[in-house]
Amino acid sequence: MLLLHTSDWHLGRSFHGTGMEAAQRRFIDELVRTVRDLSVDVVLIAGDVYDRAMPGVDVVTLFDDALVRLRAAGAQVVVTSGNHDSAIRLGFGARLLAAGGVHVRTEVERVGEPVVFDGGDHHVAIYPVPYLEPRMVRHALGVEDLGHQPVMDAALAAVRADVAERRKHASVPTLAVVMAHVFASGAEPSDSERELSIGGVDSVAVSTFTDFDYAALGHLHGRQTLDHRVRYSGSPIAYSFSEEHHRKGAWLVATGPDGVSSIDPVEWTPERRLATLVADLDDLESSPEYDDAESAYCQITVTDPERPPKALERLRQRFPYLLKLAFEPRGRRADAATYASRVAAAHDPAQVTGDFVEHVRQRRLNAAEEREMRQAFAAVREEETSR
Known part of the structure; x- marks a missing residue:
């Protein structure tokens, strides 16, 4: 049998x-x-x-x-x-x-x-x-x-x-x-x-x-x-x-x-294979090394020193079946102070906001972003003063 x-x-x-x-x-x-x-x-x-x-x-x-x-x-x-x-x-x-x-x-x-x-x-x-x-x-x-x-x-x-x-x-x-x-x-x-x-x-x-x-x-x-x-x-x-x-x-x-x-x-042949990729965003977007992963379900870890903007949107242009995205910046030094302790010690709302963005995005605000943020805070203070 x-x-x-x-x-x-x-x-x-x-x-x-x-x-x-x-x-x-x-x-x-x-x-x-x-x-x-x-x-x-x-x-x-x-x-x-x-x-x-x-x-x-x-x-x-x-x-x-x-x-x-x-x-x-x-x-x-x-x-x-x-x-x-x-x-x-x-x-x-x-x-x-x-x-x-x-x-x-x-x-x-x-x-x-x-x-x-x-x-x-x-x-x-x-x-x-x-x-x-x-x-x-x-x-x-x-x-x-x-x-x-x-x-x-x-x-x-x-x-x-x-x-x-x-x-x-x-x-x-x-x-x-x-x-x-x-x-x-x-x-x-x-x-x-x-x-x-x-x-x-x-x-x-x-x-x-x-x-x-x-x-x-x-x-x-x-x-x-x-x-x-x-x-x-x-x-x-x-x-x-x-x-x-x-x-x-x-x-x-x-x-x-x-x-x-x-x-x-x-x-049995799977409907779609799995692929785990770990690299910088530019390499992931352009390297022929990852051609076979374009039709696979993908788990991708981006290793740029700073989190690149719109990473998910950019990667899905090449890997439409990207299901899981993570960020592990190479060479990033662990901050000795916890995020909570940094917030507790900060007095400037702009600094608190900047630290929060860095904590979430793993990169500092650039000059244009910081300028817009400070302008927003200034507008809020002006509105409160005029009441």
Whole structure:
């Protein structure tokens, strides 16, 4: 059988204020094409289907369309909930959906009940483990201690018990695949994930999953291998500039009677690449070094000694997809006095204003600007005197 391990779709998410619906539709197109071209049997979605607990109607419609297309392409789908999802809302209609080949598991009480697929000479039992918030689930799992490790241990104890029972009575080999939305120790996070530290220690040891035939993890947005059988698929789309060098895609997992026979990367082309640029404004405007970034989503840091005027407008002439602009003047000496102490010591309103402008723009007023400012103050004083 062929399983396609995905996670962290985050449907409905924006990227620095830019809507990602077109990029997400493009990803779904590539996903469906992959399923059809490779004859994938089962698509796994290991949590964070949506970006928020109450997704918009258009976002729910997008996911509904994706499920219909995946089924039409020949794959069944197994879904569990992540920390961004509402388990109750995502799990609505799960029993009815299962009859149509879409298996949504979001209930803690059912972690020991797999979705079983018949591969002819072997069975694949997939155990979807929803995101386990320790404060919310520890009593249901019979756990006294707070923390992600104790609740995951308890959930997987139920899984292991079911695996042992099935293998005892099975006429063909049974492979055990666990899906879990969790932060595994030693994995590399990105800036776009929400921390899982509320309610206890946030990480779970990799060894927790190594006795299963495969562990399809979700939550971290970079595709990575923690152990040959324990992997993150990562998000299919970049959701932060820290993911600039990620290769987005999924894992294609082939199974047989002897276990997992191969695990291969599947890669998808992003709608638009990311670029992080750091230079003086003149170089950014004219250097051919940055030609490739003209069509990319850009994060730019301007390093001129003084903040240049109209930097955003000038840069967007060349980089229309500039999403984030910062200023880090090279060679700038940190002011020993805080801005508050400088204001407290100043008596001249013009000096206070000049210091404020310098603090915000990181450059002094030029002669013309200072002349206009002083004229404005003089006009105000004259008006007050004439009253």
